[in-house]
Amino acid sequence: MTAERTPLYDEHVHLGAQMTNFGGWVMPLQYSSIREEHRAVREAVGLFDLSHMGELRVKDESLAQRVVTRDLTRLKPGRIQYAMLCNDAGGIIDDVLVYAVADGGYLMVVNAGNQDADFDWIRGHVPSPAGGGRQGGGVLNVGRDWSLIGVQGPRAVGLVQRLTPSELGGVKYYTFIEGKVADVACVISRTGYTGEDGFELFCGNDDALRLWRALLEEGQADGIRPAGLGARDTLRLEAGMRLHGNDIDAGTNPLEAGLDWTLSLDKDFIGRDAIVQARDRGLSTVLVGFKMLDRSIPRHGYVVVDNGQRVGTVTSGNVAFTLGYNIGMAYVPPTLAAPGTRFGVDVRGTAAPAEVVALPFYKRPHPK
Amino acid sequence: MADLSGMRFAETHEWVKKEGDSATVGISQYAQSQLGDVIYLELPTVGQQLEAGGRLGVIESVKAASDLYSPVGGEVSEVNQDLKDHPEYINEDPYGKGWVIKLRGVKDNPKLLDQKAYDAFVQAS
Numbered sequence: 001m002t003a004e005r006t007p008l009y010d011e012h013v014h015l016g017a018q019m020t021n022f023g024g025w026v027m028p029l030q031y032s033s034i035r036e037e038h039r040a041v042r043e044a045v046g047l048f049d050l051s052h053m054g055e056l057r058v059k060d061e062s063l064a065q066r067v068v069t070r071d072l073t074r075l076k077p078g079r080i081q082y083a084m085l086c087n088d089a090g091g092i093i094d095d096v097l098v099y100a101v102a103d104g105g106y107l108m109v110v111n112a113g114n115q116d117a118d119f120d121w122i123r124g125h126v127p128s129p130a131g132g133g134r135q136g137g138g139v140l141n142v143g144r145d146w147s148l149i150g151v152q153g154p155r156a157v158g159l160v161q162r163l164t165p166s167e168l169g170g171v172k173y174y175t176f177i178e179g180k181v182a183d184v185a186c187v188i189s190r191t192g193y194t195g196e197d198g199f200e201l202f203c204g205n206d207d208a209l210r211l212w213r214a215l216l217e218e219g220q221a222d223g224i225r226p227a228g229l230g231a232r233d234t235l236r237l238e239a240g241m242r243l244h245g246n247d248i249d250a251g252t253n254p255l256e257a258g259l260d261w262t263l264s265l266d267k268d269f270i271g272r273d274a275i276v277q278a279r280d281r282g283l284s285t286v287l288v289g290f291k292m293l294d295r296s297i298p299r300h301g302y303v304v305v306d307n308g309q310r311v312g313t314v315t316s317g318n319v320a321f322t323l324g325y326n327i328g329m330a331y332v333p334p335t336l337a338a339p340g341t342r343f344g345v346d347v348r349g350t351a352a353p354a355e356v357v358a359l360p361f362y363k364r365p366h367p368k
Numbered sequence: 369m370a371d372l373s374g375m376r377f378a379e380t381h382e383w384v385k386k387e388g389d390s391a392t393v394g395i396s397q398y399a400q401s402q403l404g405d406v407i408y409l410e411l412p413t414v415g416q417q418l419e420a421g422g423r424l425g426v427i428e429s430v431k432a433a434s435d436l437y438s439p440v441g442g443e444v445s446e447v448n449q450d451l452k453d454h455p456e457y458i459n460e461d462p463y464g465k466g467w468v469i470k471l472r473g474v475k476d477n478p479k480l481l482d483q484k485a486y487d488a489f490v491q492a493s
Binding site: 016029032033034035160215230296297299318319326348 | 415
């Protein structure tokens with residue numbers, strides 16, 4: 001299967017991006033330097049093409065309640081929640097953002113590589129006989145009709161505000177409005193995957209290039225840089241955000257992943273019973289954040305060792321540019337999970353010293 | 369631009385510049401551009417004997433860890449200590465301040481490419 005392209009593909013190539021395959025999509029990995037793009041997002045503003053992300057429209061509210069781990073009844077239109085989709089065994093099929101839509105039901109923003117599988121899975125839970133057909137049961141797979149542009153960093157809000165008549169001060173974290181940015185009709189969502197303030201802007205594919213260029217041009221005064229998936233990964237890791245397929249997957253449950261707060265165990269949802277049972281049995285492994293005490297770099301798949309024994313696995317690891325040391329996330333036994341606990345990470349045969357630290361590694365300074 | 373005239377390149381993308389029976393070793397411009405931001409190097413210690421084509425160390429970028437190979441045989445006489453705190457020198461100046469090690473007692477390696485042949489090799493790969 002050839003990799004899919006977003007409407008901004010040519011623009012990325014034109015900007016000199018190194019392209020990479022991610023979740024079935026050809027995406028910019030970096031334009032100039034991951035380090036510099038990372039820094040731009042922490043200190044100024046970065047621009048991301050996130051059009052590979054999937055969007056699923058789920059109009060049936062009881063269906064959404066059944067497939068999502070979190071109680072949506074109190075989610076008012078205009079608000080957003082982070083939640084899981086779990087299988088019957090409580091394993092995480094995907095982590096999603098759920099948008100409560102004014103005209104009823106929800107929009108789910110899902111991971112690029114999971115969008116079609118998520119769609120099929122949700123549709124599979126439509127009570128018959130409504131199921132069947134691409135639009136069966138009020139579930140629509142609209143990811144390929146929409147582009148998504150992330151504007152992230154301390155100067156992001158000011159930048160977007162200069163391009164929209166909408167009053168953005170009222171758009172609080174994890175809420176959204178509809179409005180025009182650079183005269184392009186958008187869903188303006190105060191969300192992100194970087195640990196910084198900013199917006200994610202949904203627009204029609206035909207408008208994506210116009211919106212991208214307007215942001216890039218207006219952002220010059222702010223020191224804007226287009227940022228690729230490389231920086232997106234180092235930024236989200238510092239912010240302690242899980243990456244599906246790396247840190248969480250169908251073989252891990254939300255309790256193990258430290259995502260208890262995304263569970264409403266007092267409602268019925270797929271995977272609930274298995275999760276409750278896992279909780280009552282007690283967890284054998286939990287996700288922790290750790291920092292390296294030497295200069296070596298932990299990587300996905302490296303083994304965690306304690307007293308010469310293999311006790312866990314690293315799921316993400318890299319340099320933390322903002323912090324000046326190297327960090328990672330790993331599944332370890334609960335006995336090794338308390339901050340301050342030390343263990344080793346097997347780096348090419350040597351047990352490199354590491355110490356558990358609380359997540360997130362990085363929290364943005366509070367706005368004045 | 370650095371003077372590359374005396375340099376020879378390995379197909380594993382390291383360069384070597386010989387002066388008498390000593391030599392300086394680094395990685396090529398092409399290699400650094402492919403690796404992206406270098407963040408860590410694991411290098412040999414002074415006095416260690418390296419063989420042509422033998423493992424010299426490990427270079428890590430944000431993207432991945434890769435092995436480095438010595439383009440020529442010899443004894444490590446110096447390691448670029450600046451790279452410890454400034455691994456980005458490899459990206460900024462791979463033929464200058466981003467040099468990696470120096471060797472003495474260097475033996476020739478006829479399999480190395482001159483710059484023209486190396487550029488052609490990179491083009492074809």
